[in-house]
Amino acid sequence: MSATPTELERQLSIQPSSQQDLQRGPQSETHHQTLQPEAQLSESNTEQQQQQQAKLLCIRLQKLLLLFGGFSLCVALLGLIYYKFPNQSRSSNQTGAEAPCLSSACQLASARLSMSVDPFQEPCDYFLFACESDRLSPGREGSQRGHPQNHSGNSERSGQSKERKNRGKLPDRKTALLQYLRDILESNYTSRSSAVQKAKQFYASCLDTGAIASAGVEPFISLINNQLGGWAALGQWNQTDFNYTLSLLMRDYATFPFFNLYVGKDPKEAARGTTKRYIQIDQPDLLIPFEWNSKAQKSQARTQTLRPFLETCKRYLALLGAPPSTSMLHVAMFVSLSSELAVAAAPLQHRMSKGQLYQRMTIRELQVQAPAIDWLFCLQAAFHPLALLEDDLVFVHNLPYIVQMSPIIEKWLNKHELNSSGPLQTFMVLNLLYTLMQALDSRFSETANNLSAALGNTDRVAPRWRYCVLETEKGFDSVLTHLLSQRMAHQEADEMIQNIFSSFKSKLHELKWTDEKSLHSVMEKVQSLKPRLWTTNEISGEAELDLLFSKVSLSSHSFFSNYVQLLSLWQKRRRKVLTEQNEAADIFSAAPLVTGNELVFPLGMFVPPLFHPTYPRAMNYGATGFLLAKDILHLLLPDIYSQSETVHAVGECVWARYLTVAERRRRGGAFPLSAAQKQEVWVQYSALQIALQAYYLSLKSHPGDTSVSGLSLTHLFLRSFSQVNCDFDPYDEVMPLESSFLITVICAKSHLCPSSLQCPSKTTQHSLLTC
Structure with a gap:
């Protein structure tokens, strides 16, 4: 059965001749020994020989058919196995039989494979080491890391095995996507699209920490004096209206000191497939560290962190050039006001248990609940040029906080002895400083990192390129989506x-x-x-992108001014989301989601x-x-x-x-x-x-x-x-x-x-x- 059809045919063609000689052998000897003179006998012998040959030929044909049938059956069985199990046998039993991939991407992949441990080479060590933390105990706190053999004194060997195993690991999906976008933004490819050029220019100015350091604090101080009416801590304040300043922060700088503002759906409507979106109002991300007291059912400032937080605030004012004689007063006001607002805040789990999420009300009803804020005026500024009305619905996620926030603001507004100092202006300016901190020289971010470390945060500081990619996406998300889609x-x-x-x-x-x-x-x-790749039809080409960003003018040497424009773009993006019916593609999403009857997979899941x-x-x-x-x-x-x-x-x-x-x-x-x-x-x-x-x-x-x-x-x-x-x-x-x-x-x-x-x-x- 291992012979080829040609070989079988050759064997069968030879076989009759040899068999005929064997059959005819005795008759041939008789013929030589005794001559048969009678013609009739000769003809009789010839007929017998022809009959024998015909009989032999029939037998040979039967054998040939049987052999051919067996061969065909084997081929059919092999074909069945091939199609039933197409690659189990091939891929498992053939090593190196496939054509090698020679692309540059495959060459990099081969290099990573050579760095990593092959689980089939070291199975005893490979599978028993956790990625980053111990997975072998019910609670990870206080447990020893790594292989169980650590308990028997082999921690050094197991640590080496773990390090060897993790060498060559691929990054998590978010990091992989950011690195890919970084490569796009740093590539030498020059696009004819002005929008693409602006996105790359913004990213490059973000990376230019030398130019940022040279600019110092002057850009921030200039913004405070020219746009927000000054600041008493720096010697001059025009005593601007509280709600007016708040509206400017919301509209132009995406800064929300007293409450958070974003856009989202009503979950009850979303469950029915509705795509309508509403303004969502939540408690703010307060700068002061605080903790939840479950016994008292309220938050409180963390006593042990008040001193480092106080020192951090003093450092901020010193960096901004505030005289020591006045800076302590402003720091004290900021910490005191922050503490009062923190008491009204509550963790998400508590608010969920109390049913305080997605409380629907009109802007008019919200105004009654918290009169210190001019809600319609501020929301109209934030979502300009949309025409908002008092009867428009909003969703509040911590109404008790919003209600308590209002009298706190009114109290500080009416502290006549502090009127000239502007405690609420100080609170808003320092919140704006936090928003713009990464656009200022590194002394500010280093101060913030030192506070974070003092509070027990051991997370490593993200590299500058990662921050810059994330910030570029805030304003130029449609540009990055377009670039990613082009390469997808x-x-x-x-x-x-x-x-x-x-x-x-x-x-x-x-x-x-x-x-x-x-x-x-x-x-x-x-x-x-219906599963599908999540793309967007919002932008059809670079011409539309160029038109969308035509009014954006960036500087090659001033990341601060570029960043201020980015915040304005970010807020415009919020306005657009409020009116959109379709789900905008989120390139930074790393997991699929269900929208209506579609299961969509973001572009960012398919990157090197x-x-x-x-x-x-x-x-x-x-x-x-x-x-x-x-x-x-x-x-x-x-x-x-x-x-x-x-x-x-x-x-x-x-x-x-x-x-x-x-x-x-x-x-x-x-x-x-x-x-x-x-x-x-x-x-x-x-x-x-x-x-x-x-x-x-x-x-x-x-x-x-x-x-x-x-x-x-x-x-x-x-x-x-x-x-x-x-x-x-x-x-x-x-x-x-x-x-x-x-x-x-x-x-x-x-x-x-x-x-x-x-x-x-x-x-x-x-x-x-x-x-």
């Missing part, structure tokens, strides 16, 4: 979305549901959704190094495909644990495998998983399965794939997954084990993996169970 591999991204969603729906049918009603409810919801059109699809599906599947499961099945028996069983099974490999049972460190933890284990395990199945779907539609570093396709898929499993999301805290460990579970139930993942010193028969 729309077809490849959309194909992945469709394959992932199709595999997700298949996964739902595999679950054991508590009842048919649950399955029907979920499937009805899922079937009604997580996704690239020239990558092997194995890499794209192993990384981005897994993340998409995980997002869909979280979004559409938030409470799947209570509806499916499978979630509980899979979570327990995976956890049992993990405990066995980690040897936690014998060390007395095992603990039961909560429902949320079991669900998250199932979500991530299922997401990996969905992504792998979706990859096979893509290979059915477009057979063949390239490879990187000579890896087989499934090996490359799993390596790609292992590089991004530390991606941070809101569910990271409930994942009780290292996500890469799921590779061992996948490999235990199939022949896909290139090599064994067993640890001889740790693995028992129990760990071979499939989940």
Whole structure:
């Protein structure tokens, strides 16, 4: 059966001749020994020979047909296996058989792979190290980090293994997107679009910290004196009207000292598919540190932080050139007023429990509740040129705060002994300073960072480029969306979305549901959704962008003036959102969302190094495909644990495998998983399965794939997954084990993996169970 058809034909053509000689051998000898003179006998012998030859030929043809039929059957069976399991056998058994990807993106990907640890080379160490924090204890506080062997004195070796494993890791999705936008903004490519040039110019001026330092505080002081009527702390104040100054801050500088202002939907209407948006009024982001006293049911300034906060405020005034003789008075007024407002504030959880969110009322009704603010005047200024009326609806998210804020403002307005000092003006100016701080020299931001450290915040300061990309997006979001869309591999991204969603729906049918009603409810919801890439039709081309930003005039040497223009653009963006009916594409969104009957995926989810059109699809599906599947499961099945028996069983099974490999049972460190933890284990395990199945779907539609570093396709898929499993999301805290460990579970139930993942010193028969 291993011979080719040509070889078989040749063998069969030779066989009759040899067999004829064997059959004719004895007759030939008789012919030579005794001559037969009779012609009749000769003719009789000839007929017999012809009959024998015909009989032999018939036998040979039967054998040929049988052989050909067997060969055809084998070919058919091989073809069936090929199409039934298109790439399981090929991708797992062939190493380096695929054509290599030679693009520059693949070369960078190959370099990252060479830096990272291959889980199939070091399975015993690789899977048991957490990304950033210990995942092996019920509460992470106070627990030792890393591998269980840390408890037996091998912390140095485990630390080295963890560091080696994390080398070559891909960034989280938000960082990947920011880095990609940074590359676009810093590229040498010169666009003919003036809007694109302005976006790049704004970004460049933000990075020019030398020019910012040279400008010093003069731009800020000039703005205070020329636009806001001065400030008594600096020696001159025109005693401007409180509401007028507040309206200017809201309109031109996106600064909201006494309350927060944004635009959003009514959740009750949104549930019915309504797209109308309303003005939302919330408590402010107060600068003073405060904490919630659950016993007294109110907030209070943190006593231990008052001194460093006071010193920080004094430092701000000193940097602005305020004389020491007056600065202490203004700092004291600012701290005192901030403390009073803080007492009225409450954390989100408390407001939710008290039903204080989304309280609907008209602007007229709000005016009655908090008369110190001229609400219609201020809101009209903030949303100019929109025509707002007293009967327009707004939503308040902490009415008790708004009600208490009003008499506090009136009290400080009526303190005659402080009238010339302008305590409310001081409060508003320092809030504006905080808004514009990053546009001033680094001494201000360093002062703010020192306070943050004194308050116990250990977060590292973000690099300047990251801040500048985020600020550029505030005003030039449509420009960045356009640039991102131009470089987006729309077809490849959309194909992945469709394959992932199709595999997700298949996964739902595999679950054991508590009842048919649950399955029907979920499937009805899922079937009604249309997944698609989230793009925007708002801007059709660069000509429209140029017109939109035609009145924006930027300076190459003054980031402060550029930033002031950006704040004005940002506020105009708020106004537009209030009147828009369609959901504007948010390029910084890193997860899908449901809008109406559509499941939309933001452009920013499909950027290098997580996704690239020239990558092997194995890499794209192993990384981005897994993340998409995980997002869909979280979004559409938030409470799947209570509806499916499978979630509980899979979570327990995976956890049992993990405990066995980690040897936690014998060390007395095992603990039961909560429902949320079991669900998250199932979500991530299922997401990996969905992504792998979706990859096979893509290979059915477009057979063949390239490879990187000579890896087989499934090996490359799993390596790609292992590089991004530390991606941070809101569910990271409930994942009780290292996500890469799921590779061992996948490999235990199939022949896909290139090599064994067993640890001889740790693995028992129990760990071979499939989940």
